[in-house]
């Protein structure tokens with residue numbers, strides 16, 4: 001997580017700019033360039049969501065061009081929610097890191113450790129889905145285990161264990177349930193959380209920060225996608241969001 005930590009310190013921000021492009025080909029190429037150029041100054045990371053690229057003709061080409069446009073100092077997390085046996089996961093990792101040029105990925109832990117480990121390359125970041133932002137997430141993630149805790153607790157514990165073994169492993173924790181953010185923070189006091197759900201999904205920013213910030217005032221990447229894509233002025237929207245976030249954390253520069 002060194003590149004991320006450096007970027008957060010340098011830019012003094014925890015904003016992750018989500019790139020979920022919609023529109024016709026000409027609009028999308030133009031808007032992607034605009035959003036990247038207008039928000040780079042305020043971005044701790046960018047998170048292109050793979051589905052929005054794969055659903056387009058030449059989507060992989062567009063994704064690679066998008067990543068190339070992002071300044072080198074800003075980490076890129078490819079949101080693919082990958083999750084398959086190790087032999088297959090190896091190929092997803094090659095795609096994300098070697099073809100796309102991402103610095104990190106999101107991974108679905110349902111298949112267990114071997115779905116996660118192939119992504120844990122030196123210098124790369126892996127965000128494991130632990131407690132997601134969608135309402136029906138509870139139907140699976142809140143299931144109580146006979147040994148105690150819930151399935152999302154178990155995902156968090158696996159992520160923590162793998163982080164100790166390999167480094168670079170964080171969690172995905174939605175901003176729509178502050179109590180769950182606090183619980184994940186208790187289980188994993190030191191790890192980075194990628195936190196989507198602010199903006200279009202109505203997550204409570206202040207409650208999320210209060211529940212999830214580490215003792216050092218960092219450790220959260222607050223993602224917003226549609227709210228920036230649709231903003232009349234992405235620069236202003238990003239700046240305002242960073243200011244709101246920084247109200248609740250100690251100033252580091």
Ligand SMILES: O=C(O)c1cc(=O)[nH]c(=O)n1[C@@H]1O[C@H](COP(=O)(O)O)[C@@H](O)[C@H]1O
Pocket residue numbers: 018020049079081106131132133134172173174196197198199200201223224225226227
């Ligand atoms: O892994 C993710 O990024 C993710 C996890 C989660 O729990 N909830 C969630 O919304 N996401 C992603 O975060 C982005 C949220 O987009 P907005 O709701 O438009 O800000 C989308 O790309 C989602 O796929």
